[in-house]
Amino acid sequence: MERTYTLQDVLAALRRRKGTALLIGAIVLVVGLALALLTPAEYTASSTVQIEPRRLPADFFPAQGVTPFEDRMRTLKHGILARPVLERVVKETDFFPDVHGEEAIEKLRQKIEVRLEGEVPGGPPALLFVVEVRGPDAQKVTKAADLLPRYYEEMTRDVLRSQARSLRETLDAQATGMSKDLAAYEDRILAFKLQHAPELPEMVDTNARAAARAQSLIEMHLAAITDARRRKTELLAAIPEAPSVPGMSEAALDLAERKLQAAEAAYSPDHPDVKRARREYDEALARRDDELGRYRKERLQEHLGRIDAEIGSHESVVGDLSKELASYQKRVEAAPRWGQELAALSRDYDVLKAKYVSTVSRRADAAAAEQLLTVDGDRLFRTVEAPVTPNRPSAPDRGRLLMLALLAATAAGLGAAGAAEWLDGSMRGPEDAGALGVPVLAAIPRIGPRRTHGA
Template identity: 65%
Template sequence: MERTYTLQDLLAALRRRRLLALVVAGAVLVVGVALALGVPSEYSATSVVQIEPRRLGLDFFPAQNGTPFEDRMRTIKHGILARPVLERVIRETDFYPDLRDDMDKALEKMRRNVEVRLEGEVPSGAPALLFVVEVHGRDAEKVARAAELLPKYYGELTRQVLEGQARALRETLDGQVEQMGKELAAHEQRLLAFKVEHTAELPELLEDNARAIGRAQSQIEMRLGAIADAQRRRLEVLSSIPESLSGPGLAESTLADAQRRLNAAEAAYGADHPDVKRARRELEESRSQREGAFDKFRSERVQGHLARLDEEVRGHEAQIASLRKEMAGYQKRIDAAPRFGQELANLSRDYEVLRAKYAATISRRADSAAAEQLLAADQPTMFRMVETPIAPRLPSSPDRPKLLWIAVLAAIALGLGAAALAEWLDASMRGPEDAATLGVPVLAAIPRIDRRRAS
């Protein structure tokens, strides 16, 4: 059977093993105190930085405006822990003298010793972001210096990036303005050339062309009337009988007299009579004279008048042909007006779109130039140090009193544990109670003899 220990038994065992407990506790305490006092002191310094709101529009840096705090904080943290910033701080402060030749390890260690966290927004005034940079290290002066330089160099790097973005945007816009200016000038030339070439076919002159056709039609009708009048007068000339006092009229009278004399002579004398023959000769002469007089009359008066009438008719016909050709040209312009109007509308629309883009690009270029000036003006106030770090007088870690208390408690616990273990491993019997664990009855027991009392 197993023996149960009372409090007195435990105290007795502790008295028996007190030397072992004291030795173990003392050794643990010495080691704990040595460790607590030997751990290097680590200092920490913090700087609180306020990001002033930029005076730039959303068009320039849309990704950095209206962004949630978590995303902005992540951007700031990555920027502060970027290699250019950390490497510059490490070299300037000589933060890790033992890692001067191994910058990669120094950067990795520095990232573990730097903490960047969001503090929140400024409660009053324009919206501004607060963040804290906390640096840990073994040199108080270097820690404070690093906590001051990290946001400063990050601000410079951010400003350089923003200035580079604004400069690149302005240069891009300069090229676009130059190219679009050339395109706009070429488009203006094409539009002007089209208007000059197709002025008469444009829809704006549709009514003018229609009125011109109406005027030409009126002139044609007037010319046709003049031709009809000339033809009527020609017929009158051809059907007119010469007057009796004129040359043809006298010749006609002479011919009639000769015909009467011939008829009278033939009736009186017969066909072979000399008077009849003379009358026949006179008749032929009168007929010849009449034909000559008529020919002369026609050539002198009728033919000339007819020629003038024919010339007048030909002139009217030529004018009519010219007017009809002119009408065909006007009609062709009217028929082509919709097509050229659509082409002009397309050219004008493209021109207006290009001109609007050109104006917008010029405006953006002016804004980008203003952005560069604003960034230069905002340089001193883009990042404002709200709380400047100072060199700490006391280390932030380790907590030596706490470590000492832990060492004391560990020494006591291990000392007691060593005594208990030694007592448990000891198989000797010190009284009837120990013998009872063997399962046999105890016949007799020799009491403990106190030597001091016996003497």
């Protein structure tokens, strides 16, 4: 059966194993004291720096826009811990006299901590960060804490200057190319307008009014032609006056016709009176026709000539007006097609012009930003709290180490005593015998002084 220890048993075991406990505890205490006293002191210096918010506008470089806190922290930390910055600090401070090259840079990187303390409200994102440096030399950590933000500032300023200069040069080249393209577009639009000036959409109203005017003139001249033709017809149908020679010949013809009709009614067709009457009728008809032709030729020809000349003049004008009307109608019909082509040219021109204006504006801003970076000098960062040379080490905490050494020695002594007691197989009373399953017949009490180790 398993043995159960009481408090008296535990105290008795400690009395029996106090030598072992003291020895192990003393060894652990000595080692702890040695570590606490011999661990080299480490000093800490820190500088608090604010990035000035009035820098390049946020739309210059998209990376300067609204960036998550973690990304800004990572960018800032990587910038300060960059190899060029650490290399200059190592060289300037001789931080590790016995280590050089990449190993010194890596060791210094492990001794630096960068953390954000907050943001400046309003304006572009601005950071307030702390650079903390640890090391065995108080003067060196102070100098390193002062140099790290300065060197990072120089590197950042150089990068920003290079970006602003590259951006300005790129925008200069783009603006020059766009200016040439704009000039070419303007020449094309001007040539197009000169070539199709009468057929452009803005001339539709003018062409429509001109077509309406030509149409009204055509109708007026057509009415004049109709009137002239009516007068001509009336003139041709006019009967000569009775006292005139044609009128007298017409009367003679009428008389001859009545005589012929009377003779034919009285006699047969072969009768001499009928033949004579017919001969007189034919002579009167010929004379009437001759006199009527002469009358028309002499008296009507002049009027007919004037009327025909008037009709011809009106017809010529109508022809010209019809051609003019067709030209105006053609211009009106062609206006949508030319308007579409002009709109396409103007649309491309407007897009290119908007890009050109934006590029010129950004170029001016980039030039101003480049000049601002040059004028500002070393004011990219502002030191809020400069590093101060520490008077006492920040690590290790020797009081705490001594307390831990004492606790470790006590725990080690108790553990060693317990282990020795556990590994000792001696029986020290009826309880130990009972634990082995052996019946106890009698127990002899202790006689004499107590010994450290009993049987």
